[in-house]
Amino acid sequence: MxxxxxxxxxxxxFHDMSEEERDQLISAAKIRHFAKGDTIFMHxxxxxxxxxxxxxxxxxxxxxxxxxxxxxxxxLRGDMVGASHLFEHCxxxxxxxxxxxxxxxxxxxxxxxxxxxxxxxxxxxxLLAAMSHSSHMAAIDAEHLVxxxxxxxVACFILRLCVLYKFDPAGFDFPYSKTTIxxxxxxxxxxxxxxxxxxxxxxxxxQGSHVKIESLHKLECYACGHCSIETDCPTRNALLDMHDxxxxx
Amino acid sequence: MxxxxxxxxxxxxFHDMSEEERDQLISAAKIRHFAKGDTIFMHxxxxxxxxxxxxxxxxxxxxxxxxxxxxxxxxLRGDMVGASHLFEHCxxxxxxxxxxxxxxxxxxxxxxxxxxxxxxxxxxxxLLAAMSHSSHMAAIDAEHLVxxxxxxxVACFILRLCVLYKFDPAGFDFPYSKTTIxxxxxxxxxxxxxxxxxxxxxxxxxQGSHVKIESLHKLECYACGHCSIETDCPTRNALLDMHDxxxxx
DNA sequence: CGGATCTTTGATCACAGTCAAAAAGCGTGG
DNA sequence: CCACGCTTTTTGACTGTGATCAAAGATCCG
Numbered sequence: 001m002x003x004x005x006x007x008x009x010x011x012x013x014f015h016d017m018s019e020e021e022r023d024q025l026i027s028a029a030k031i032r033h034f035a036k037g038d039t040i041f042m043h044x045x046x047x048x049x050x051x052x053x054x055x056x057x058x059x060x061x062x063x064x065x066x067x068x069x070x071x072x073x074x075x076l077r078g079d080m081v082g083a084s085h086l087f088e089h090c091x092x093x094x095x096x097x098x099x100x101x102x103x104x105x106x107x108x109x110x111x112x113x114x115x116x117x118x119x120x121x122x123x124x125x126x127l128l129a130a131m132s133h134s135s136h137m138a139a140i141d142a143e144h145l146v147x148x149x150x151x152x153x154v155a156c157f158i159l160r161l162c163v164l165y166k167f168d169p170a171g172f173d174f175p176y177s178k179t180t181i182x183x184x185x186x187x188x189x190x191x192x193x194x195x196x197x198x199x200x201x202x203x204x205x206x207q208g209s210h211v212k213i214e215s216l217h218k219l220e221c222y223a224c225g226h227c228s229i230e231t232d233c234p235t236r237n238a239l240l241d242m243h244d245x246x247x248x249x
Numbered sequence: 250m251x252x253x254x255x256x257x258x259x260x261x262x263f264h265d266m267s268e269e270e271r272d273q274l275i276s277a278a279k280i281r282h283f284a285k286g287d288t289i290f291m292h293x294x295x296x297x298x299x300x301x302x303x304x305x306x307x308x309x310x311x312x313x314x315x316x317x318x319x320x321x322x323x324x325l326r327g328d329m330v331g332a333s334h335l336f337e338h339c340x341x342x343x344x345x346x347x348x349x350x351x352x353x354x355x356x357x358x359x360x361x362x363x364x365x366x367x368x369x370x371x372x373x374x375x376l377l378a379a380m381s382h383s384s385h386m387a388a389i390d391a392e393h394l395v396x397x398x399x400x401x402x403v404a405c406f407i408l409r410l411c412v413l414y415k416f417d418p419a420g421f422d423f424p425y426s427k428t429t430i431x432x433x434x435x436x437x438x439x440x441x442x443x444x445x446x447x448x449x450x451x452x453x454x455x456q457g458s459h460v461k462i463e464s465l466h467k468l469e470c471y472a473c474g475h476c477s478i479e480t481d482c483p484t485r486n487a488l489l490d491m492h493d494x495x496x497x498x
Numbered sequence: 499c500g501g502a503t504c505t506t507t508g509a510t511c512a513c514a515g516t517c518a519a520a521a522a523g524c525g526t527g528g
Numbered sequence: 529c530c531a532c533g534c535t536t537t538t539t540g541a542c543t544g545t546g547a548t549c550a551a552a553g554a555t556c557c558g
Contacts, residue, residue: 044480062392062477070392070477084385087378094385094481117374124373125366129336131377135384136333136343142391143311143319146435150546178505186395191546193506208505208555228311228319231293232343399514427537440514442538457523457537 011052011078012133013126021120029106034099041082044092049107050082056103059180062095071183073138074100074176076165080130081105086114100180140229145186148223151198153185155223156235158204162216163238169213178209216242260301260327261382262375270369278355283348290331293341298356299331305352308429311344320432322387323349323425325414329379330354335363349429389478394435397472400447402434404472405484407453411465412487418462427458465491 014022032051034040040051043062051058058075072095075081081097117124144153161167161175174181182192196206202222203214213219216239224236231237263271281300283289289300292311300307307324321344324330330346366373393402410416410424423430431441445455451471452463462468465488473485480486 064396064475064477065479066475068396068477070396072388072392084381086381087374088381088385090481092480094478117377118370121367121370121373124370124377125336128366128373128377128380131380131384132333132335132337135380135387136337138384138387138391139321142387142394143321145391145394147313147317147319179503188547189505190507190548194546197506226313226315228313228317229343230314231341232339428535437515438537439516439539443514446538 012130013052013080013123015126017120017122017126021122025116025123026106028112029108032105032107034103034105036099036101038099038103040097040099040105041093043094043096047082047085047090047093047110049109050080050085050113051097051105051107053077053079053081054104054106056105057100057176058097058103058105059100060095060097061183069183071180074180074184079134083127083131086110086117086127100176136232137234140233143228147226147228150185150187150191151195152223152226153187154181154192154195154199155202155204155219156227157181157185158199158211158213159216159219159223159239160235162213163235163242169216171210171212174209174211261379262301262329262372264375266369266371266375270371274365274372275355277361278357281354281356283352283354285348285350287348287352289346289348289354290342292343292345296331296334296339296342296359298358299329299334299362300346300354300356302326302328302330303353303355305354306349306425307346307352307354308349309344309346310432318432320429323429323433328383332376332380335359335366335376349425385481386483389482390435392477396475396477399434399436399440400444401472401475402436403430403441403444404448404451404453404468405476406430406434407448407460407462408465408468408472408488409484411462412484412491418465420459420461423458423460 014025017025029052031054034056040058041049053075054077056076058079058081060072060075060081062070062072064070075097082093085093117127144156148156161172162169165175176184178192179189182189185192187195196204199206202218204219205212205214220236220239224230224233224239227233227236229236263274266274278301280303283305289307290298302324303326305325307328307330309321309324309330311319311321313319324346331342334342366376393405397405410421411418414424425433427441428438431438434441436444445453448455451467453468454461454463469485469488473479473482473488476482476485478485
């Protein structure tokens, strides 16, 4: 438990705060553990709390009247789940959230947290920064939906894993099931599967959930080379930093 | 000019404020007029100001390395343009903005405004609400990109015009060129054009830029009936309110 | 080992993108 | 008022991508 608390200090939301203020915020949270498959909240439920993921992954989803299940987002360490409900009047949660695997999260009562935001401009600014960032990432995904082919979206996803989450290109395991990844990328499982065949040509070898990448650079050319976001893509910037390191080495 | 100022008080961002505070904010703004086609800022430019649209429409777009022009969003009265740059450290604007028609907007220096946000929790909360709302709308569009056919996206767009912007279903003009609408909806102009043929079947008659709708209800069945957002869609809720009015009448 | 879930593969089809050309609309100037 | 050129939109023919349906293989777990 102490581990989570120490970790929590590194969260973006608690940046630039006095020890005192941060401690108060962290100790006010309830630490929740969820098993794989646990429902965290349901679409329409009364809104009383929101979460910050410390460990694991939360899948946000909705269901269409036709019965289709749509993944809106996957939230990992540091991501807020449901925070957008804080400042808009809505009667219930606007989607459902489920633990995609064993997950630990900080739980805050919405009203309590809102008051904290009112009284702490640092917290307000951090929240604004966090929301700006997540809507930026969402905008990137939305753009790819229109302009990228399925293999390009997958390439971008893999790059992100390696570059932003430090997975080792020489060999790593997908952090979610292929079903989950496919739905996060807005494509059918079958398409995802075929896509992996396509990516073999540019040096992506997948066996089960194990992935080996020949060259990040090839992937970058394949995906980022056609992306309008360019200098504003966190993934790409991190990749460029890595190139710089290579050169200076 | 006085007109704009009076209008400005009705903007969401200035809600729930003391007269004094609001007046100070409004009078600090520079009022900018843009002609159709004027560039407001360019992707990569140093970030110094952001805008709130009072009149007209601003098109946010980016260009891919392949030379494709992508419309990210159309900002109308009350929408903020570039506000998401306020709280994230980025070297330059992350997209370009252009006046899609004759446009008037409030212009604020980013640093000045940021300080205001720091010192006014009301402003901070309003900003959070506004950002939550716009990311909610963006999420709706993103979902439609995956789950809706082109005609469904157009139907949803038309519904939104009638319901949220009070256009008269019995006859109104598109507020933008078809080229602009198509790109906002993430489809090709040709597809948009053909889509209008398809929608004839459900009572949408388009002649040039003039639109006549037989029944909003039919459109609702066609689009919203397959949408997972349901009770959280502003368009649909407004539509349901209208039904209630009809019944009580 | 058996049953469930997850993933791959195959065949088919529809939707929307692309390229090309014709048509309609629009503003300017004679 | 018409003629001209330019932009916007429509129509046509074609193609490729990815969804869908169906069935077979993997993989996991009790």
